[in-house]
Amino acid sequence: MTARTVIELESVRKAFGTGAVAVEGLSLAVREHEILALVGPSGCGKSTTLRMVNRLVEPTSGRILLNGEDVTTADPVALRRRIGYVIQNVGLFPHRTVEANISTVPALLGWDRRRTRARVAELLELVGLPAANFAKRYPHELSGGERQRIGVARALATDPPVLLMDEPFGAVDPEFRRHLQTEFARIHRETGTTVILVTHDIDEAARLGDRIAVLSRGGTLEQIASPLAVLAHPASDRVRDFIGDGSASRMLALAQVQAADLESADHIVQPAPAPVRLGARLTDAFEAVAALPGSAMGRVPVVGKSGDVVGSLTADGILGALRRAADAAGAGPDAQDAVGGVPEDAPGREPAV
Numbered sequence: 001m002t003a004r005t006v007i008e009l010e011s012v013r014k015a016f017g018t019g020a021v022a023v024e025g026l027s028l029a030v031r032e033h034e035i036l037a038l039v040g041p042s043g044c045g046k047s048t049t050l051r052m053v054n055r056l057v058e059p060t061s062g063r064i065l066l067n068g069e070d071v072t073t074a075d076p077v078a079l080r081r082r083i084g085y086v087i088q089n090v091g092l093f094p095h096r097t098v099e100a101n102i103s104t105v106p107a108l109l110g111w112d113r114r115r116t117r118a119r120v121a122e123l124l125e126l127v128g129l130p131a132a133n134f135a136k137r138y139p140h141e142l143s144g145g146e147r148q149r150i151g152v153a154r155a156l157a158t159d160p161p162v163l164l165m166d167e168p169f170g171a172v173d174p175e176f177r178r179h180l181q182t183e184f185a186r187i188h189r190e191t192g193t194t195v196i197l198v199t200h201d202i203d204e205a206a207r208l209g210d211r212i213a214v215l216s217r218g219g220t221l222e223q224i225a226s227p228l229a230v231l232a233h234p235a236s237d238r239v240r241d242f243i244g245d246g247s248a249s250r251m252l253a254l255a256q257v258q259a260a261d262l263e264s265a266d267h268i269v270q271p272a273p274a275p276v277r278l279g280a281r282l283t284d285a286f287e288a289v290a291a292l293p294g295s296a297m298g299r300v301p302v303v304g305k306s307g308d309v310v311g312s313l314t315a316d317g318i319l320g321a322l323r324r325a326a327d328a329a330g331a332g333p334d335a336q337d338a339v340g341g342v343p344e345d346a347p348g349r350e351p352a353v
């Protein structure tokens with residue numbers, strides 16, 4: 001089945017008055033419910049691309065369609081109410097409470113108090129900041145991470161079908177950033193909103209993105225594919241340079257232990273070491289094998305859903321699994337989607353957060 005396209009950019013170009021061409025002939029399609037991570041080096045046109053979707057920036061030429069409708073002919077205010085927007089440092093109104101901040105768009109739409117209050121409570125619950133503790137606070141009474149989550153709640157207030165996020169976790173320290181990414185992956189699973197996420201961080205893109213679009217200078221699309229396909233088969237030297245080192249460890253975090261990677265359970269030395277689950281991330285399997293005592297002969301048992309041992313795994317098996325995942329990513333439908341086009345549905349995967 002082919003996923004529905006929600007946002008489509010057709011040969012979009014943006015030249016600023018200064019003569020700077022931020023985006024040149026960019027075509028890409030964003031599928032319903034996916035997180036498309038837009039990555040690339042500083043100044044390659046990521047933010048400009050995002051801001052053209054909600055008309056904070058007007059394209060010089062080309063078309064941008066939202067559910068098949070040309071956004072350049074839509075009323076910009078009405079358009080922005082249908083598209084949530086989250087930026088670094090959030091931009092909460094400092095003199096308004098959390099509740100009032102989240103209620104901004106519902107108030108503009110004339111929602112009554114009861115409906116608005118119920119929605120605020122629901123959203124605060126969703127982002128893990130219960131209304132009883134947080135609704136009446138002011139932004140300066142929150143940590144940076146809490147403000148960021150309020151920004152997400154505010155952007156989701158009227159349940160927009162599309163969410164644009166520009167470096168949403170950029171302002172928080174790396175450890176908490178990881179936590180917010182995990183939280184956001186959960187929120188996304190619950191809401192199913194279609195998301196374009198701008199980030200310069202390939203790890204964030206690989207963790208959160210269903211697909212990654214890699215741009216190079218001048219808003220040129222180098223590759224659009226699943227995280228595994230981008231890591232295993234970079235489409236150009238520019239993509240390779242952008243990804244840098246560490247692809248193998250990133251791929252370990254994305255690929256899973258599958259039945260095809262297992263050897264017989266007969267070779268497991270007794271007493272059996274703690275098992276790894278079928279479907280676990282290869283990173284977890286790798287750590288389990290690395291932590292084995294010498295007596296285990298480098299082999300961990302693997303259990304299925306019911307907890308029964310279904311086979312065993314060694315370091316060689318993990319390498320084989322990594323190769324299989326890389327090959328599958330290269331052969332998958334997304335691999336053909338090197339530049340533009342509307343690829344077929346990718347197989348669903350659990351976020352690697």
Ligand SMILES: Nc1ncnc2c1ncn2[C@@H]1O[C@H](COP(=O)(O)OP(=O)(O)OP(=O)(O)O)[C@@H](O)[C@H]1O
Pocket residue numbers: 016017018020021022040041042043044045046047048049200
């Ligand atoms: N309002 C503007 N006027 C003139 N040039 C601009 C304007 N906004 C962006 N640019 C230029 O367009 C190019 C793309 O900028 P953009 O902010 O979209 O890049 P980016 O990939 O989001 O960068 P970063 O990762 O550093 O935020 C840059 O060369 C930038 O200087």
